[in-house]
Amino acid sequence: MKKLFGMIIFVAFVLVLGACSSDSSGEGDSGESDSGKEELTAWAWNINVPVLEMAAEKFEEENPDFKLNVVEMGTSDVYSKLTTGLQAGGKGLPDIVLVEDDRFQGYINTFPDAFANLSEMGFDEQKSKFPDYKTELLTKDGAMYGFPFDGGPTGVFYRRDIFNEAGVTPEDIKTWDDFIEAGKTIKDKTGKDMIGLDLNGDDGLYRMMLTQQGTFYFDDEGEVNLASDESKKAMEITKELKDAGIVKNTVGWDPWISAMTEGDVATAPSGAWLYGSITQQGKDTSGKWGVFKLPAFEEGGNRASNLGGSNYVIMSASDQKEKAYDFMEYFSTTNEVQVEAMEGGLFPSLNTVYDNEIFKQEVEFFDNQKIWEMFAGEMENIPAVNYTGDYAVAKDEAVKAQSKIVNGTPIEEALENAVKTLKNRTQ
Amino acid sequence: MTHTKRFPYLFIAPAVILFCIFTVYPIISSFILSFQEMEGGQYVFAGLENYKRLLNDSIFWTALKNTFLIFIIQVPIMIILAMVLASTLNSQLLKLKGFFRVSFFLPAVTSLVAYSILFKIMLQEEGLFNNLFMMVGMDPIPWLSDPFWAKASIIMAMTWRWTGYNMVIFLAALQNISEDLYEAASLDGAGKIRKFFYITVPQLKPVILFAAILSTIGTLQLFDEPYNLTEGGPADSTMTLGLYIYQSGFEYFEFGYASAIAYTVVIIVAILSFIQFKVAGDDK
Numbered sequence A: 001m002k003k004l005f006g007m008i009i010f011v012a013f014v015l016v017l018g019a020c021s022s023d024s025s026g027e028g029d030s031g032e033s034d035s036g037k038e039e040l041t042a043w044a045w046n047i048n049v050p051v052l053e054m055a056a057e058k059f060e061e062e063n064p065d066f067k068l069n070v071v072e073m074g075t076s077d078v079y080s081k082l083t084t085g086l087q088a089g090g091k092g093l094p095d096i097v098l099v100e101d102d103r104f105q106g107y108i109n110t111f112p113d114a115f116a117n118l119s120e121m122g123f124d125e126q127k128s129k130f131p132d133y134k135t136e137l138l139t140k141d142g143a144m145y146g147f148p149f150d151g152g153p154t155g156v157f158y159r160r161d162i163f164n165e166a167g168v169t170p171e172d173i174k175t176w177d178d179f180i181e182a183g184k185t186i187k188d189k190t191g192k193d194m195i196g197l198d199l200n201g202d203d204g205l206y207r208m209m210l211t212q213q214g215t216f217y218f219d220d221e222g223e224v225n226l227a228s229d230e231s232k233k234a235m236e237i238t239k240e241l242k243d244a245g246i247v248k249n250t251v252g253w254d255p256w257i258s259a260m261t262e263g264d265v266a267t268a269p270s271g272a273w274l275y276g277s278i279t280q281q282g283k284d285t286s287g288k289w290g291v292f293k294l295p296a297f298e299e300g301g302n303r304a305s306n307l308g309g310s311n312y313v314i315m316s317a318s319d320q321k322e323k324a325y326d327f328m329e330y331f332s333t334t335n336e337v338q339v340e341a342m343e344g345g346l347f348p349s350l351n352t353v354y355d356n357e358i359f360k361q362e363v364e365f366f367d368n369q370k371i372w373e374m375f376a377g378e379m380e381n382i383p384a385v386n387y388t389g390d391y392a393v394a395k396d397e398a399v400k401a402q403s404k405i406v407n408g409t410p411i412e413e414a415l416e417n418a419v420k421t422l423k424n425r426t427q
Numbered sequence B: 001m002t003h004t005k006r007f008p009y010l011f012i013a014p015a016v017i018l019f020c021i022f023t024v025y026p027i028i029s030s031f032i033l034s035f036q037e038m039e040g041g042q043y044v045f046a047g048l049e050n051y052k053r054l055l056n057d058s059i060f061w062t063a064l065k066n067t068f069l070i071f072i073i074q075v076p077i078m079i080i081l082a083m084v085l086a087s088t089l090n091s092q093l094l095k096l097k098g099f100f101r102v103s104f105f106l107p108a109v110t111s112l113v114a115y116s117i118l119f120k121i122m123l124q125e126e127g128l129f130n131n132l133f134m135m136v137g138m139d140p141i142p143w144l145s146d147p148f149w150a151k152a153s154i155i156m157a158m159t160w161r162w163t164g165y166n167m168v169i170f171l172a173a174l175q176n177i178s179e180d181l182y183e184a185a186s187l188d189g190a191g192k193i194r195k196f197f198y199i200t201v202p203q204l205k206p207v208i209l210f211a212a213i214l215s216t217i218g219t220l221q222l223f224d225e226p227y228n229l230t231e232g233g234p235a236d237s238t239m240t241l242g243l244y245i246y247q248s249g250f251e252y253f254e255f256g257y258a259s260a261i262a263y264t265v266v267i268i269v270a271i272l273s274f275i276q277f278k279v280a281g282d283d284k
Helices: A002-028 A048-062 A075-087 A101-110 A123-129 A132-137 A160-166 A176-190 A204-212 A229-243 A253-261 A274-281 A321-333 A335-343 A351-355 A371-381 A391-406 A411-425 B002-033 B049-055 B058-089 B097-109 B112-122 B128-135 B147-174 B179-187 B192-220 B224-229 B241-251 B255-280
Strands: A039-044 A067-072 A096-100 A147-159 A193-197 A247-249 A265-271 A289-292 A306-314 B036-039 B042-045
Touching: A039 A048, A039 A075, A039 A321, A048 A067, A048 A321, A048 A335, A075 A096, A075 A101, A075 B241, A096 A101, A096 A321, A101 A132, A101 A306, A101 A391, A123 A321, A132 A147, A132 A306, A147 A160, A147 A321, A147 A371, A160 A176, A160 A265, A160 A289, A176 A193, A176 A229, A176 A265, A193 A229, A193 A253, A204 A229, A204 A265, A204 A306, A204 A391, A229 A391, A229 A411, A253 A265, A253 A274, A265 A274, A265 A306, A306 A321, A335 A351, A351 A371, A391 A411, A391 B241, B002 B255, B036 B049, B036 B255, B049 B255, B058 B097, B058 B147, B058 B192, B058 B241, B097 B147, B112 B128, B112 B147, B112 B224, B147 B192, B147 B224, B179 B192, B192 B255, B224 B241, B241 B255
Parallel strands: A039 A067, A039 A096, A193 A247, A193 A265
Antiparallel strands: A096 A306, A147 A265, A147 A289, A147 A306, B036 B042
16 A cells, blocks of 8 residues: 555656646747647747737737747746746747847857848848948848847937026036036036936946947957046046035836936936836836937037847747748838837837827927937937957956045056956956 | 666666756756857857956956955854844744744745835835834835945845844754753853853854855856846845846846856855865864
8 A cells, every 4th residue: 555655645646747848948939829730939028028928919800820828937038938948058038038238249249150140031121221230230250130129329318497497498418527517506506416327337338439439348359448538537427426426326128217207317427228127116206207319429420329228039949930930021011010129118110100199299209309200310320339359357347446436546557457458258 | 686776777767867957957058058159059168268358357346355255244143134034043042933933933934025015015106114203203125226225235234134044944953952061161150151151152163164165156146036036236235146047148148258257256255165164174
């Protein structure tokens, strides 16, 4: 009797184990769905999910044998799972994955066979519908490996109520020096800080200022460029902001957003996607907002830049690449889909969509300013920069240099050191 | 007869199989990985290259230094606190013992990530801690943005999380110390403090050693707190070995190098544990 009981438990255990393993292996691969259709899987996060699902439904109407299963995950979870899957030779991965601009080159360089070559599948025809900075970013050795999706044209989001109280007019802020002066006036008159920054943890402002000047951590040849004149200028402005006492230290995303929505800081230079967060979290502040273009480094200089943005890729390991390609081409190049994305808070990079009336409408939340027209006008002027595969390491060094600079290390010394360390780390 | 002999193995089989798949295999495969390097999507044998690079990697040395600094300051504070708490809670005079024991142990069952995020909120420039300080007229402290205070924040958070855990280990051990010893000491006229140092501490020695080794290993693998509280910043001042392993692998895609760091940590843990055994001078 005892024996029998033991055997039963053992068998049950084995069965459970077996069930687990077959479950997990089925998750990534495209399994058969109930109706017998071949199902595709996509990984995406946040506000991208409803947009993708909506597009899939529309696509399904005309392609009855198509079915997409969108798995929602946190941004960093997508990368962790993607990295692990690629590390395991392409196991357990979906057909379609969303990847941000700055992460793309890291993946394509480390795992050259990870993503499907879209140029071979015919995407080059669509290239002219996207800004150069996007297509260049997604190109390796002359071939494209990603579908450009949303972009992050930048602007300075500001609180009209605080500006009015201090008597500052945004039209007068043409250069970063003007910006700092305006910040001092605002601090004097209202006691509020000009900007919220996480100077020890993030370098978003610095990255925007580098892109604005047409360069990045690395130059176009891929050489470390942290000690360039452009980089020094950007760090100087950052330091001046800090030294003027007009920076509120906001560690992390939530404190930064709430500083804005609660009216503790007057501005937030950021990508157009900030619209989504402030309209959601600051519902009661409607009408108090405005946007102006990034200040230039000298009067008349470039005021267009980019921060953030993402793209879709097809995994090479997928056994339904053709189907995935057809859908993603439809998704990326159909105005209707991109307008929906726009309404969901994702600024499309497809340029044929900018004629749509949504881009000319007045936005109530921003005191009827035509903010989308402003952002759309910026897209063609965003300089293409070289993120390279070493983006993550370079960012780490840039943040450290920034942290040292605002804590007193001379700019030259901090940047030269960062160059030295970065060269060592990227050999 | 032969059936009964084979039978026990059937029972331990699931555990052994799982152990092999999830413990033995990763140990071996990461050891091999630590001698490899990614080149164009393929792993190639790189000899001791990863380990050589480690010796010249300033971030690794910073991480090692930080880890030891946190270890040297945090572990003694925590062990002493835990011991004092345990003997207080073991006292016959105390009422509501169960309540206090549970209260002190509760932090140990909270999720590492959840408590780190709570600390992060409380340690903001205008968070709970600074608001309290400002109420009594003190200057706010830059908890997470100053290299010194960032380390202090991590030590504080870890002490909150782990003191109760060690306290329970000590409490269990205290139950095993014979009352006779204390009685005899009382007859000889020993006071409370003397009894603590001459009876409690020596009797607890093997347990202190056990707690110290566990804490050593725990600190060397420290990851959740710096990852959630400071992300290793400002400027690497809270970078730990655990965090650097993670970043090397998952952010910089250098799994070979990450494995090499991991194996170095294993060696360090082994050496430290050996020293602790020697210092504690186990009689057996």
